Amino acid sequence: MSPALAASFFAAREDPSLVVLEGFHALKHALRFGAVVEAAVTSDPDELAELSAALAPDVAAALETLVQPVEPAALRALGFPRPPHTGVAAIARRPPFDLGGLLAGNVARPIVLLEDPRHLGNVGAVVRVAAAADAAGVVTTGARDPWDSAALRGAAGLHYALPVGRADDGFDPAPRPLVALDPDGDPLPAAAIPPGAVLAFGTERHGLSDALLARADARLRIPMRDGVSSLNLATAVAAVLFSR
Ligand SMILES: C[S@@+](CC[C@H](N)C(=O)[O-])C[C@H]1O[C@@H](n2cnc3c(N)ncnc32)[C@H](O)[C@@H]1O
Missing domain, CATH: 3.30.1330.30 (Ribosomal protein L30/S12)
Structure with missing residues (x-):
């Protein structure tokens, strides 16, 4: 060599x-x-x-x-x-990431927003399922780079199948509705998710921030058996994307 x-x-x-x-x-x-x-x-x-x-x-x-x-x-x-x-x-x-273009593009497909994810394996698994479910893109906030090699490993290279990139905490999802996925939300019938929504998922330990919950147009939960606190982040994204 x-x-x-x-x-x-x-x-x-x-x-x-x-x-x-x-x-x-x-x-x-x-x-x-x-x-x-x-x-x-x-x-x-x-x-x-x-x-x-x-x-x-x-x-x-x-x-x-x-x-x-x-x-x-x-x-x-x-x-x-x-x-x-x-x-x-x-x-x-690494392809350039155009957040404005993503938000303004095909408004029928959802965008997955991960608020401050900590576990890069989860980020990779989310990119993989978002690609499989034909989501429009994956946006993260916080310090972790969604293109980190650990996230790329978890996604098996599917970062190239859809736009993936980082945004500031307070980014404006307009013109799309913002839907917060949260174990304390209203039970989720698939019909409750508007087309093209930005679907926001919280950080692994603490869930979504109060600031994001306050801005959300809806707050929905995946119903779970009594006693179970929450689903793994990537599992929650998969359940929601494939419930549409
Ligand atoms: C591991 S959970 C966070 C748990 C955190 N203790 C909480 O109470 O939100 C990570 C994220 O997955 C999503 N999630 C997990 N279970 C969910 C459920 N049953 N319904 C809706 N979202 C869920 C939420 O977005 C949550 O912020």
């Missing part, structure tokens, strides 16, 4: 315009949804060929052109203490 290739993976981790993708599925989804991939490696070309043929014939030609073989030990030298088990890693461009 060339020293320049190793240097490019370390540089990409420090460059806000780039991301490092880990694993075959992340690279497959990134290519399928239009990512610009700058470099890709595999430590197991035979497995990559099998996975491509079985799971990604639509991007198999791109994978064959892009991915260069490296020695298994090289993945550690690229900065993966626990290399992805498929032996695949890549560097891709």
